[in-house]
Amino acid sequence: MTLTIRLPRITILGTGGTIAGSATSQTQTTGYQPGAISIQSLIDAVPAIAQIATVKGEQVANFRSTEVTSPILLDLCRRARAANESDDCDGVVITHGTDTLEETAFFLSLTVPWKKPIVFVGAMRPATAISADGPINLLQAVTLAASPTALGRGPLVVLNDRISSGFYITKSSANALDTFKAPEQGHLGYFDNSQPKFFYSSASPIGLHYFDIKDTIDLPQVDIVYGYQGLNPHIITEYVRAGAKGLILATMGNGGWTIAGMEVVRQVIEGGVIVVHSHRSQDGAVSSSVDISISSGLLSPQKSRIMLQLALSSGYTLEQTKSIFEI
Numbered sequence: 001m002t003l004t005i006r007l008p009r010i011t012i013l014g015t016g017g018t019i020a021g022s023a024t025s026q027t028q029t030t031g032y033q034p035g036a037i038s039i040q041s042l043i044d045a046v047p048a049i050a051q052i053a054t055v056k057g058e059q060v061a062n063f064r065s066t067e068v069t070s071p072i073l074l075d076l077c078r079r080a081r082a083a084n085e086s087d088d089c090d091g092v093v094i095t096h097g098t099d100t101l102e103e104t105a106f107f108l109s110l111t112v113p114w115k116k117p118i119v120f121v122g123a124m125r126p127a128t129a130i131s132a133d134g135p136i137n138l139l140q141a142v143t144l145a146a147s148p149t150a151l152g153r154g155p156l157v158v159l160n161d162r163i164s165s166g167f168y169i170t171k172s173s174a175n176a177l178d179t180f181k182a183p184e185q186g187h188l189g190y191f192d193n194s195q196p197k198f199f200y201s202s203a204s205p206i207g208l209h210y211f212d213i214k215d216t217i218d219l220p221q222v223d224i225v226y227g228y229q230g231l232n233p234h235i236i237t238e239y240v241r242a243g244a245k246g247l248i249l250a251t252m253g254n255g256g257w258t259i260a261g262m263e264v265v266r267q268v269i270e271g272g273v274i275v276v277h278s279h280r281s282q283d284g285a286v287s288s289s290v291d292i293s294i295s296s297g298l299l300s301p302q303k304s305r306i307m308l309q310l311a312l313s314s315g316y317t318l319e320q321t322k323s324i325f326e327i
């Protein structure tokens, strides 16, 4: 009697980025076109994937990740949720440009129930380069999505032989292959001969908040204002005039903003805009506030922005919003 072993079924959602990038020569590693190669061609370029899983590619988009918008995030969320619910899918891989991968991974951490593995993967060298990192990263991402060890950990990120938390990672270098880091929280695991190995058993990050956005069709505009010596205090009013319903301040240190700037911040808050104080430093937290603004805690400006968009679109009060940031 022959026993047929069914391979795990993995859905790969392609969105572009450097992993799908194409240059005019093998030695060109800057100035190439990201999002030039189809998801099917990326899968076909790694025949070893067929030994690990039965994969199905879906092209969601094919561009540089700077072009990801709220409707695209919502579309990805719908597809990841559908895969989560489907009996024909055991895990999801999302290929993504590294520039804004941390934003999409954070968004899905907050909006997709974690039933099956969701693994983000990118690359720092285009697919046409000598020693392109995309093919091995894709193989490892599929291996991880097919592995029961990935269950209950939320969206994960694979790059450069490392496994990281989609909630915590950030792109730490504009160029280096080991760009994804969570300096305070660390990596969750690594690959040994392309097999995933974890340092810890599964756990949820403190501060993870779930938003049910099944019926959401767009997200409100929230903008980020960068803090620096001599900042123009009135730039904030311009953001509000241009439609911002919320603002994130990338403050200096632990909540620092100029005296003249704070005056304008107070005025926009009184006008109904929600303001979150985040930090321009890579690490550390902004301490809980005692006034009407909100502190981001550990969240970076780009992650605070997503959290605030979700809170606003869910109709949270100021107090509810404060409570999900200031844990």
Ligand code: ASP
Pocket (backbone or CB within 6 Å): 016, 017, 018, 019, 034, 063, 064, 065, 066, 096, 097, 098, 099, 100, 122, 123, 124
């Ligand atoms: N340079 C980017 C990348 O590493 C391009 C992008 O984010 O789409 O994928």
